[in-house]
Every structure is written in structure tokens, then in C-alpha cells.
Amino acid sequence: xxxxxxxxxxxRKVEATRQRRLxxxxxxxxxxxxxxxxxxxxxxxxxxxxRELLVGPNRGDRTPNELADLLEGRSHIDAxxxxxxxxxYECDILVIGGGGAGASAALLAQENGxxxxxxxxxxxxxxxxxxxxxxxxxxxxxxxxxxxHYLDVMGGGHFTNVPELVEALVMDAPSVxxxxxxLGCIFDKEPEGTxxxxxxxxxxxxxxxxxxxxxxxxxMRTLRDEVRNRQISxxxxxxxxxxxxxxxxxxxxxxxxxxxxxDYSLVKAKTVIMATGGGGRxxxxxxxxxxxxxxxxxxxxxxxxxxxxxxxxxxxQYHPTGAACPEQILGQLVTEKVRGLGAQLVNVEGEQFxxxxxxxxxxxxxxxxxxxxxxxGVVTSTEQQGxxxxxxxxxxxxxxxxxxxxxxxxxRQFGRFDIDxxxxxxxxxxxxxxQNGGIAIKPDGSTDIPNLYVAxxxxxxxxxxxxxxxxxxxxxTVYGRRAGxxxxxxxxxxxxxxxxxEHLQDWEQQLQExxxxxxxxxPLLLPDYTRHxxxxxxxx
Amino acid sequence: MAEExxxxxxxxxxxxxxxxxTIMRAMEWAGYKLIxxxxxxxxxxxxxxxxxxxxxxxxxxxxxACQTVVEPEMYLAQIPFFPAEKAIYxxxxxKPTPEQLFxxxxxxxxxxxxxxxxxxxxxxxxxxxxxxxxxxxxxASVASKSFDCIMCGLCAARxxxxxxxxxxxxxxxxxxxxxxxxxxxxxxxxxxxxxxGKFDEEVAKLKSMGxxxxxQRYKERDIEPA
Numbered sequence: 001x002x003x004x005x006x007x008x009x010x011x012r013k014v015e016a017t018r019q020r021r022l023x024x025x026x027x028x029x030x031x032x033x034x035x036x037x038x039x040x041x042x043x044x045x046x047x048x049x050x051r052e053l054l055v056g057p058n059r060g061d062r063t064p065n066e067l068a069d070l071l072e073g074r075s076h077i078d079a080x081x082x083x084x085x086x087x088x089y090e091c092d093i094l095v096i097g098g099g100g101a102g103a104s105a106a107l108l109a110q111e112n113g114x115x116x117x118x119x120x121x122x123x124x125x126x127x128x129x130x131x132x133x134x135x136x137x138x139x140x141x142x143x144x145x146x147x148x149h150y151l152d153v154m155g156g157g158h159f160t161n162v163p164e165l166v167e168a169l170v171m172d173a174p175s176v177x178x179x180x181x182x183l184g185c186i187f188d189k190e191p192e193g194t195x196x197x198x199x200x201x202x203x204x205x206x207x208x209x210x211x212x213x214x215x216x217x218x219x220m221r222t223l224r225d226e227v228r229n230r231q232i233s234x235x236x237x238x239x240x241x242x243x244x245x246x247x248x249x250x251x252x253x254x255x256x257x258x259x260x261x262x263d264y265s266l267v268k269a270k271t272v273i274m275a276t277g278g279g280g281r282x283x284x285x286x287x288x289x290x291x292x293x294x295x296x297x298x299x300x301x302x303x304x305x306x307x308x309x310x311x312x313x314x315x316x317q318y319h320p321t322g323a324a325c326p327e328q329i330l331g332q333l334v335t336e337k338v339r340g341l342g343a344q345l346v347n348v349e350g351e352q353f354x355x356x357x358x359x360x361x362x363x364x365x366x367x368x369x370x371x372x373x374x375x376x377g378v379v380t381s382t383e384q385q386g387x388x389x390x391x392x393x394x395x396x397x398x399x400x401x402x403x404x405x406x407x408x409x410x411x412r413q414f415g416r417f418d419i420d421x422x423x424x425x426x427x428x429x430x431x432x433x434x435q436n437g438g439i440a441i442k443p444d445g446s447t448d449i450p451n452l453y454v455a456x457x458x459x460x461x462x463x464x465x466x467x468x469x470x471x472x473x474x475x476x477t478v479y480g481r482r483a484g485x486x487x488x489x490x491x492x493x494x495x496x497x498x499x500x501x502e503h504l505q506d507w508e509q510q511l512q513e514x515x516x517x518x519x520x521x522x523p524l525l526l527p528d529y530t531r532h533x534x535x536x537x538x539x540x
Numbered sequence: 541m542a543e544e545x546x547x548x549x550x551x552x553x554x555x556x557x558x559x560x561x562t563i564m565r566a567m568e569w570a571g572y573k574l575i576x577x578x579x580x581x582x583x584x585x586x587x588x589x590x591x592x593x594x595x596x597x598x599x600x601x602x603x604x605a606c607q608t609v610v611e612p613e614m615y616l617a618q619i620p621f622f623p624a625e626k627a628i629y630x631x632x633x634x635k636p637t638p639e640q641l642f643x644x645x646x647x648x649x650x651x652x653x654x655x656x657x658x659x660x661x662x663x664x665x666x667x668x669x670x671x672x673x674x675x676x677x678x679x680a681s682v683a684s685k686s687f688d689c690i691m692c693g694l695c696a697a698r699x700x701x702x703x704x705x706x707x708x709x710x711x712x713x714x715x716x717x718x719x720x721x722x723x724x725x726x727x728x729x730x731x732x733x734x735x736x737g738k739f740d741e742e743v744a745k746l747k748s749m750g751x752x753x754x755x756q757r758y759k760e761r762d763i764e765p766a
């Protein structure tokens with residue numbers, strides 16, 4: 001049903017070349033070739049996709065248009081009218097975001113003696129963490145070391161990463177796996193206990209630990225359960241719409257919006273940990289995304305408005321393999337683990353055109369080139385282009401049943417649309433996946449703004465210009481823990497002054513000085529996918 | 541090409557929508573801005589559990605709104621939240637035994653083995669089967685059979701014995717992961733090596749290395765065969 005007759009003709013070619021391809025390894029791209037293909041085909045280099053920011057700490061830096069509009073947006077809050085005398089919640093640490101980074105931070109903050117409130121826009125656990133399928137990197141095998149992991153991370157990020165942040169990432173990795181296991185996270189293992197590990201794009205050792213293809217879900221549901229068991233206060237459907245400062249220039253809390261009633265509330269907090277995740281739902285350049293519904297880059301906007309510097313905001317990660325067919329799951333993630341297990345990428349003629357495990361930016365660019373320049377893509381009934389990911393190879397290479405055992409979520413997802421990926425290849429195309437950059441942090445998760453800590457996808461610098469697979473689940477846990485601990489230490493010594501929203505008035509002034517009259521109020525909070533045939537009533 | 545629209549009923553109210561849309565997209569097409577009832581939009585988070593029935597058929601069906609395509613004459617309601625019991629426990633204090641399981645969730649033993657939960661699972665997990673294992677105290681089996689659970693809560697919503705199967709399964713997985721899974725010797729060894737500073741010098745060297753030299757090191761690194 002999902003595949004057209006033309007697509008089936010192409011599948012026959014894929015099948016015809018499969019036996020031969022099983023013996024073939026497509027050569028890796030040399031460094032110079034990588035640079036060239038990125039410049040010619042990666043969406044980061046598409047002219048008109050980005051613009052310079054006109055205001056704020058990153059004035060003059062380029063970032064996607066959609067994000068620039070939000071960063072230069074107005075506050076939802078009327079600063080002059082908002083009553084800061086009435087404090088609704090008071091705590092040592094306010095964690096903003098209920099994904100893996102926020103949960104990790106909340107746990108460590110509480111362990112270090114802080115009284116914590118975790119607030120989140122949707123449900124606790126509605127986060128990209130939940131959807132991460134592939135795995136988490138840690139150099140814990142005898143043939144591996146944090147040194148080799150370090151080199152892989154730097155190379156993957158094109159040597160732009162902040163060295164101290166990479167060091168923390170790779171050195172903490174094994175102990176983070178241990179921490180997760182102590183909390184009861186399950187990892188796939190050999191019967192005697194050796195962790196099962198595979199390659200990801202750009203890794204030189206098999207260090208991807210996984211839990212079937214529910215790796216992120218397993219981590220998220222365990223961390224969430226632990227937060228609940230420790231009875232940390234969790235506020236759901238309560239996104240932050242503005243940070244609050246004190247008269248000493250420190251971050252001192254936040255204004256929350258109850259998404260269901262429309263009421264605002266005020267939290268006074270000695271420190272704030274920003275863990276709001278990424279911004280895939282801004283659909284840069286019209287790309288579909290793998291991200292969850294709430295991924296609208298709110299944290300960047302909030303931090304930018306209190307003067308925090310952003311890093312690497314001119315680079316986004318497009319995951320090479322988003323679903324391209326059927327239409328109903330367009331852009332949803334097809335985990336890199338499919339290639340890690342041996343599936344090749346092939347064009348309409350059934351021929352390989354790229355080494356399957358290049359770094360994600362290079363791999364995505366090669367797919368775009370194959371479709372756009374070489375016209376060797378496969379076209380669906382809805383005019384979507386893509387190339388084949390030859391999944392049936394996995395069972396041939398590793399034995400029948402391997403796909404079902406290792407990729408149950410993927411089999412289920414395609415099976416719902418009558419595609420059996422154990423027998424037929426699946427069609428893929430790059431999809432907006434990850435925010436490589438974010439708020440600039442130090443190794444303890446702190447920022448240039450007093451009392452503001454940051455962890456997870458909303459942070460920038462760890463991955464430089466390109467993140468490797470399996471370093472995101474690692475980042476959220478490593479930096480969630482670090483930020484939680486550091487913020488708890490800091491909370492012990494903080495003396496807050498008078499609460500103020502003066503920074504919002506300053507912001508308005510900056511907008512005026514830059515001759516900007518933004519119509520947009522930000523943060524965005526949720527994308528709008530609704531269709532209305534007439535203007536909507538204000539009663540709503 | 542324009543699609544012919546089909547009628548669906550969102551909480552009883554009729555809308556005409558394109559037949560190729562998922563339930564979630566159809567609701568948005570009809571004008572609903574979702575706050576509850578939408579999460580990952582990819583079938584992993586369980587926010588969009590939906591119960592529906594086709595006109596003229598008494599049987600209730602279930603699906604995730606983000607992964608289920610609309611059908612003509614579909615009557616649907618989302619169940620974005622269900623007040624299921626979640627026990628509070630200290631995982632450090634527990635033992636991976638059947639007694640522990642029954643102590644934390646005594647209602648496990650109320651299971652009627654009716655199979656309604658299995659029929660309600662959008663992940664096609666045989667929930668009744670793992671609940672049978674839970675009644676036997678077989679923690680490892682529950683952990684394995686329930687592993688693909690997205691905790692949408694439909695099993696609990698439909699259970700005549702008022703179980704919270706997903707939470708029982710979560711407890712079993714945590715007990716398995718912490719206490720019953722085989723230990724990884726290589727992980728312990730690496731953590732000790734890092735603690736003893738074995739890699740400090742070499743990492744420091746890489747950190748201070750110029751970009752050209754680092755590029756060379758990267759290019760020359762040996763790669764473990766697939």
C-alpha cells in the first residue's frame with residue numbers, strides 16, 4: 001500500500017544488488033571531500049536559511065531565521081504590571097525541563113542537599129530523551145579509552161568543540177552508565193555481563209550501549225520514576241515564560257504559565273537549571289523533525305534575554321535517516337543503529353553511494369546530493385524524495401531475528417503502515433534532529449550569568465559543529481548531574497536581593513535601539529499545526 | 541490532488557477530514573490545538589492514547605493518535621491521563637524477590653487473567669502474560685516481556701481489577717536492571733582506571749594540542765572493524 005509500483009521496481013533492483021553489496025564496503029570520504037560536500041549540500045550552508053542577529057549578546061552572529069525571530073521577540077509578560085511581591089513557590093533550585101537532563105539535575109541537586117522544584121511544559125518525560133533510540137556512548141571496553149572517545153568527539157565536531165567540555169563528557173561516561181544501572185536502567189548485555197556495544201557514525205570503537213531501540217525511553221522512565229520516588233516537586237504543563245532576576249544581577253527565579261488555565265505564577269529560586277532541550281519544532285527551512293511536540297527552543301530565548309551568550313547557533317543537526325515514507329511518519333527518526341547493525345544506503349538503482357557510518361552531517365549531505373544533484377533518489381506518491389535504507393541486510397548478515405530483537409520499535413512503527421522492514425528496505429531522507437549549539441557553558445554547567453546553570457541539548461560547546469550519535473544521552477546525564485551538583489553547592493551560598501524584571505525593560509530598549517518592532521512574542525511554547533478556515537475567536 | 545474528506549467524530553462531534561491523516565493530525569486539521577494528548581508524536585511517549593469505535597460496531601479499539609490513520613465514521617476520545625497507582629519506594633532498600641513485589645503492589649494478586657489489558661495495548665505487548673509472570677514473582681520475565689511499554693496507561697484504564705500494570709512492569713525492570721542483570725566487569729575496571737588518573741595525562745595532551753596535530757591524530761586513528 002505505502003510503496004508505489006515505481007518504488008517496487010526500484011526495490012527489485014535493491015534486491016538484485018544485495019548479494020553483491022554484502023561483500024562490498026563503500027570507501028569513506030576523505031577529509032577534503034567531507035568539507036566540500038558539507039559546503040555544497042548541508043542545510044547549514046543554504047543561502048537565505050540564516051540571518052544575523054541584530055540585538056543581544058550574539059549580535060552579528062548568524063542563526064536560522066525562525067530562531068532569530070524568536071530570539072528577537074517580545075516578552076509575554078508586561079513587566080511593569082507583574083506583581084513580584086507575591087511569590088507562589090520558593091525553592092533552592094528550579095529545574096526547567098522534564099527530560100533526561102532536567103531529571104538528572106533534579107536528582108543530583110536533591111542529593112546535594114537542595115530543595116528542588118522541577119517544572120516542565122508538557123508531561124514529565126515528554127522530551128527528546130524519550131525518543132532517543134540508538135544508544136549512549138561510553139568508553140568502557142578494554143580496546144577503548146576516554147582518550148579515543150575524546151578524539152572521536154573532536155573529529156566529529158570538526159575540531160571546534162570546547163576541549164574542557166569534551167573532557168568532562170568522556171571522562172564521566174563510564175560512571176554515568178554505572179549510575180544509570182544502579183538506578184535500575186537495563187542495558188543489552190551478553191549472558192556473562194559484557195555490555196553489547198556497536199558503532200555509530202564517526203566512532204572508531206564500538207562503544208554504543210543500548211537497550212533494544214528504546215535506549216532513551218529506558219533511561220527517561222527510570223529517571224522519572226526515581227524523581228517521583230524521591231518526592232521531588234514536579235509541575236507539569238507549566239512552561240517558563242520568563243526568568244526573573246534580582247537587583248544584584250543574579251538569576252533569581254522564573255514566571256510559569258499554567259498551560260491549561262492561563263494563570264501565571266512566580267517561583268523564587270536561589271539557582272535555576274535550564275534543561276529545556278532543542279528546537280526541532282521550529283522546522284528550520286521547512287524540514288520535518290524527529291523532535292517532540294514541545295521542542296521550540298524556549299530555553300535559548302529565556303537565557304538570551306538575561307544576557308547569556310549562545311554558542312554554535314549557526315549549526316543544526318539533520319539526522320541522515322528520517323522516515324520519508326509513508327507520509328504519516330514523515331521525518332520521524334529511523335535510528336542510526338539500523339546502519340550500525342549493517343544496513344547500507346542505496347539509491348534508486350540499488351547502488352551504494354556513501355559509506356553508511358560517516359558523521360551525521362556528512363551522511364545527510366551525501367543523501368541530499370544523491371537526490372538533488374545526481375537525481376538518483378526514489379520518489380513517493382506524495383512527491384517526497386528519499387533513498388533506500390536496506391534493512392533486510394541485517395538479518396542476512398547477523399542471522400534471522402536480529403532486526404526483530406534489536407529494533408522492535410522500528411519494526412512496529414513501519415509495521416503499523418504495512419511495511420515489513422525485515423523483508424523490504426525503508427525509504428529515508430534527512431530530518432531536523434538536533435541543536436548542536438546552545439547556551440555557552442562551563443564544565444560544571446554554569447554560565448556567565450550568576451545562578452544560571454544549563455544542561456543538555458539547550459547547552460552549547462560540547463559537540464562543536466556536529467554531534468556524534470550516542471553523545472546526546474551521554475551529555476544529558478553527564479551535564480545534568482554536573483549542573484545539579486554545582487547548582488546545589490551554589491544555592492548554599494546565594495543571598496538573593498530584590499526580585500526584578502528590569503531586564504525585560506532593558507530588552508525593550510535594546511529592541512528599540514536596533515530599530516526592531518517585533519510582532520512575535522516569545523518563547524513560542526508550542527508549534528501551531530491547527531488549520532482554521534476563518535479567523536479564530538478571541539474568546540478562546 | 542484533493543482528497544475526498546471523511547467524517548470522524550471527536551468526542552462525539554462531527555468533523556470532515558482528509559482520510560490520509562493520523563488521528564492527531566486530523567484533530568489539528570479540525571482546529572484543535574493540542575496541549576494534552578500530544579507528546580513525542582512518534583509513538584514513544586504514550587501521551588496520545590486514544591480509544592475509538594467505528595459506527596455500527598460495538599467493539600472498542602485502541603491506538604496512539606500519532607500512529608493511527610483515521611477511518612470513516614470513527615468515534616474517538618483521547619485518554620491523555622489516567623490516575624493509576626504509583627507506589628513510592630527506595631530502590632536501594634528493595635530486594636528482587638516475589639515477596640517484595642507483592643508487598644509494593646499487593647493488587648497484583650487481584651488479576652483476573654481476563655486479557656482486557658492485552659487487548660488494550662497499542663504496543664501489542666501481551667500484558668496479561670507478564671502480569672501472570674508477576675503473580676509468580678518472575679521479575680526477569682516481566683522486565684523482558686514489558687520492555688517495549690510506553691506507559692500510556694490504557695491497560696490500567698481498561699482493567700477490571702484496577703491494576704496499574706505499567707507501574708508494576710516499571711518496578712520489575714528497575715529491580716532487574718539493578719539487582720538481577722549480570723554485572724559488567726569491564727565497566728567497573730574502567731571506572732577504577734579513570735579514578736586512578738590513568739588517562740589524565742593523555743587527555744591533557746590532546747586538550748592542549750594544536751588543531752593540525754589533532755587532525756593528524758584523528759586521521760591516523762585505527763578503526764575497530766564492524
